[in-house]
Amino acid sequence: MNAFHYQDGQLYVENIAINQIAQNIPTPFYLYSQQGIAEHFTAFDDAAKKHLKKSLTCFAIKSNANPSILKLLARLGAGADIVSGGELLLALKAGIPAEKIVFSGVGKTREELTLAVERDIKQINVESEEEALMLDEIAISVGKKAKIALRINPDVDAHTHDKITTGKKENKFGVDWKKARSLYRLFATSKGLSPVGIDVHVGSQILEIEPFVEAFMRAAEIVRLLRADGIDISTIDVGGGLGVAYTPEDVALSAQTYMSAVGKILADLDCEIVFEPGRFLVASSGVLVSKVVRIKQTELKSFLVLDAGMNDLIRPAIYDAYHGIISVKEGKNDHTYDVVGPICESSDVFGKDRLLPAMKEGDLVVLQTAGAYGSAMGSNYNFRPLCAEVLVNNDQYAVVRNRQSFEDMLTLTSVAPWL
Numbered sequence: 001m002n003a004f005h006y007q008d009g010q011l012y013v014e015n016i017a018i019n020q021i022a023q024n025i026p027t028p029f030y031l032y033s034q035q036g037i038a039e040h041f042t043a044f045d046d047a048a049k050k051h052l053k054k055s056l057t058c059f060a061i062k063s064n065a066n067p068s069i070l071k072l073l074a075r076l077g078a079g080a081d082i083v084s085g086g087e088l089l090l091a092l093k094a095g096i097p098a099e100k101i102v103f104s105g106v107g108k109t110r111e112e113l114t115l116a117v118e119r120d121i122k123q124i125n126v127e128s129e130e131e132a133l134m135l136d137e138i139a140i141s142v143g144k145k146a147k148i149a150l151r152i153n154p155d156v157d158a159h160t161h162d163k164i165t166t167g168k169k170e171n172k173f174g175v176d177w178k179k180a181r182s183l184y185r186l187f188a189t190s191k192g193l194s195p196v197g198i199d200v201h202v203g204s205q206i207l208e209i210e211p212f213v214e215a216f217m218r219a220a221e222i223v224r225l226l227r228a229d230g231i232d233i234s235t236i237d238v239g240g241g242l243g244v245a246y247t248p249e250d251v252a253l254s255a256q257t258y259m260s261a262v263g264k265i266l267a268d269l270d271c272e273i274v275f276e277p278g279r280f281l282v283a284s285s286g287v288l289v290s291k292v293v294r295i296k297q298t299e300l301k302s303f304l305v306l307d308a309g310m311n312d313l314i315r316p317a318i319y320d321a322y323h324g325i326i327s328v329k330e331g332k333n334d335h336t337y338d339v340v341g342p343i344c345e346s347s348d349v350f351g352k353d354r355l356l357p358a359m360k361e362g363d364l365v366v367l368q369t370a371g372a373y374g375s376a377m378g379s380n381y382n383f384r385p386l387c388a389e390v391l392v393n394n395d396q397y398a399v400v401r402n403r404q405s406f407e408d409m410l411t412l413t414s415v416a417p418w419l
């Protein structure tokens, strides 16, 4: 089911008209469909279970850190892929048990590693020998063994945007796969580390199966070599990265196609397979609702100026990302606009030459496929408040994050006493 659809000339999310919500909540705001998220999680997780004996789907919290969404996913059985101490506390607070939490990232601090060891999380994905040595020392001082997986860098091109590719040799992520064997030998002799798994993640918004296949084959090869060395690896973390369709031309892989490839390459190793999907679970179930501030006509263009800006949704500005833009009131798409925000930067453009119905001040539009890396990457740039987030479930809705007030934005600041 498509959670967002027109009914009687109005755009609905599940069973509520968006203009009805916008009467009570100031725009811009993010709007999520609970049903949509649940359906995507279930499709992914069921496909995993169909192709693998043991699997765990750990939601990549970085893509959407709203506590209600985390709670929903926790209830459906999700674990969490975290990248900071804050995300660790958030995951635990949402009811995701420590034994379902994996910790990724190249720059985990001493404090964050200590917290992870103390909380006994499922696995820490170490990204360098240096990190492993620090973790060994921490685990010994805490009196525990840290369960680790080495994140290998398989030197695979994910054919995605340069800024979100992670598995090439020149990227900062993981350890050259050729060094894995000798590092695991080192881990096996350490006092504080328990090497339980291997980890690989080659990038995000991947639309082809080949990069995944290449990376998983590399991981499988290393697991076999390690077993020959007497090191028993019981989990393979295959990261996230499954892309979604943003443009009308994009064709995304289905969970079935992806899982069937995972199964073919990894099932016979008898390991638990850990997944870290973010975007695939939440992107298409979220939109950014925004109001037209004015239409600015120049010699060359009609600018549709919105009350949402790049501080609310930064993806177009930093990745040239495409987000569909549609009117909340259904109409004939016979007008061409450059859809822009109010921020004082030329990169604050959501879309060029977009077809929409004739628009006027106060009309509502939605920026589609904004459930992942939307609100999560919001900022206070131009001293604008972080906007509200609203969750819909059938015909009810709840504000699951309030819009910041002017006072909220000032809370942590103070004026130097000498001024």
Ligand code: LLP
Pocket (backbone or CB within 6 Å): 060, 063, 081, 104, 105, 164, 166, 201, 203, 204, 205, 239, 240, 241, 242, 276, 277, 278, 279, 280, 315, 319, 372, 373
């Ligand atoms: N695991 C690791 C280690 C990651 O670095 C990431 C994403 C994921 C899992 C989740 O990837 P996903 O399934 O969501 O593709 N801000 C960018 C995306 C950055 C992705 C960073 N890492 C964007 O808006 O496109």
